[in-house]
Amino acid sequence: MRRPIVILFLMVFFSSFGQEQSIGVLRDHKVKRVTFSHHLGKYNVQADASIIGTLNSQQFIEVELVGGKLALKYNTIPQGKFSRITIVASGNGAIAIKSKSPIIRERQYQDHFEISVVNGRMSIVNKVSMENYLCGVIESEGGGGRHAEYYKVQAVMSRTYALRNKSRHRKEGFGLCEGVHCQAYHNMLKYTPEIRTAVRETKDDVLVNRKKRLVTTYFSANCGGEVCDASHVWNNSVPHVESFIDTFCIHTRQATWTKRIPQTQFRNFLVKQYGYPVYDSIMAEQMYSFDQENRKAFYIHPCLGIPLRDLRKEFKLKSTFFSAHPEGNQVVLEGRGFGHGVGLCQEGAMNMAKNKFTYRQIAEFYFSGVSVKKYSKL
Numbered sequence: 023m024r025r026p027i028v029i030l031f032l033m034v035f036f037s038s039f040g041q042e043q044s045i046g047v048l049r050d051h052k053v054k055r056v057t058f059s060h061h062l063g064k065y066n067v068q069a070d071a072s073i074i075g076t077l078n079s080q081q082f083i084e085v086e087l088v089g090g091k092l093a094l095k096y097n098t099i100p101q102g103k104f105s106r107i108t109i110v111a112s113g114n115g116a117i118a119i120k121s122k123s124p125i126i127r128e129r130q131y132q133d134h135f136e137i138s139v140v141n142g143r144m145s146i147v148n149k150v151s152m153e154n155y156l157c158g159v160i161e162s163e164g165g166g167g168r169h170a171e172y173y174k175v176q177a178v179m180s181r182t183y184a185l186r187n188k189s190r191h192r193k194e195g196f197g198l199c200e201g202v203h204c205q206a207y208h209n210m211l212k213y214t215p216e217i218r219t220a221v222r223e224t225k226d227d228v229l230v231n232r233k234k235r236l237v238t239t240y241f242s243a244n245c246g247g248e249v250c251d252a253s254h255v256w257n258n259s260v261p262h263v264e265s266f267i268d269t270f271c272i273h274t275r276q277a278t279w280t281k282r283i284p285q286t287q288f289r290n291f292l293v294k295q296y297g298y299p300v301y302d303s304i305m306a307e308q309m310y311s312f313d314q315e316n317r318k319a320f321y322i323h324p325c326l327g328i329p330l331r332d333l334r335k336e337f338k339l340k341s342t343f344f345s346a347h348p349e350g351n352q353v354v355l356e357g358r359g360f361g362h363g364v365g366l367c368q369e370g371a372m373n374m375a376k377n378k379f380t381y382r383q384i385a386e387f388y389f390s391g392v393s394v395k396k397y398s399k400l
């Protein structure tokens with residue numbers, strides 16, 4: 023049943039949601055047909071200027087991209103084609119989304135949705151409160167069963183990132199994406215009450231520099247015992263992110279790794295990509311021998327121009343922090359850490375939390391010249 027009534031309250035509702043995040047979801051899947059069904063709370067569905075109906079228990083809508091428009095079915099009954107569909111919660115609510123084409127596992131998201139067509143593709147945007155967004159991000163990044171102070175430091179990092187990058191995808195019609203390009207946000211609504219408590223107890227807390235500007239926050243799973251200089255990863259150095267020895271992560275789960283690669287495969291890559299001088303007998307002998315006591319940016323010697331980050335990508339290594347030696351017809355890489363190693367080291371931070379450091383002390387340990395402040399008082 024469609025009633026052509028222009029209503030303003032939904033727009034007012036959207037705009038009154040302070041610090042609301044606008045997250046592009048299911049971006050990588052070129053979704054053509056998707057259902058939105060009720061999970062929690064009460065919802066209203068609007069299509070262009072028409073009220074379609076409520077979305078309560080057992081109810082659902084299906085949206086299909088047809089000829090650049092959104093064909094809408096409300097509980098299996100066709101409603102017509104539209105440019106924009108909104109699903110607005112009254113109070114706390116959650117929606118289950120299931121893509122039918124392509125088929126993607128169901129996900130649940132809190133708060134509101136806007137569906138439109140951008141550049142010929144269906145655009146699904148989750149309009150979500152900062153608190154609910156951060157709970158989803160921390161669940162995606164850190165998992166369950168962590169220490170409260172760890173969740174708090176992760177909440178400060180992720181809130182700072184979200185505020186600093188809130189317009190990163192503006193041209194695509196939303197603020198942040200749901201992938202690691204921005205911050206992983208694959209909401210399953212499984213997060214523990216401890217995550218929500220940590221987000222609430224750090225409400226409004228952000229990481230700032232001495233000029234009270236938001237800091238660019240980076241984190242990775244395990245730095246391998248030495249936080250990496252950002253210039254090794256991205257060619258540019260990043261303020262407040264410096265290389266230093268981190269003893270908090272060296273006996274943890276992802277502290278070390280080993281990878282064996284056939285020498286022919288390794289050699290071919292170095293010769294083809296970088297013209298490794300195999301004609302020089304000394305250099306040929308050294309090809310599989312490399313010591314990395316402290317973090318370096320290049321394999322063997324900088325003058326060869328072989329960035330370790332390239333080797334990491336080519337051979338899918340856990341980190342760039344490895345040494346190498348030949349063994350039979352293989353080269354054995356013995357590495358430390360997992361991830362790019364820049365900024366906050368998550369396993370180190372978890373260990374600090376267990377050892378009674380506060381979230382402020384942990385944040386200030388991994389970033390230099392920063393402090394935790396209330397965003398609304400900057």
Ligand SMILES: [Zn+2]
Binds near residue numbers: 190191200201203
């Ligand atoms: Zn992004």
Ligand SMILES: [Zn+2]
Binds near residue numbers: 246272369
């Ligand atoms: Zn570390």
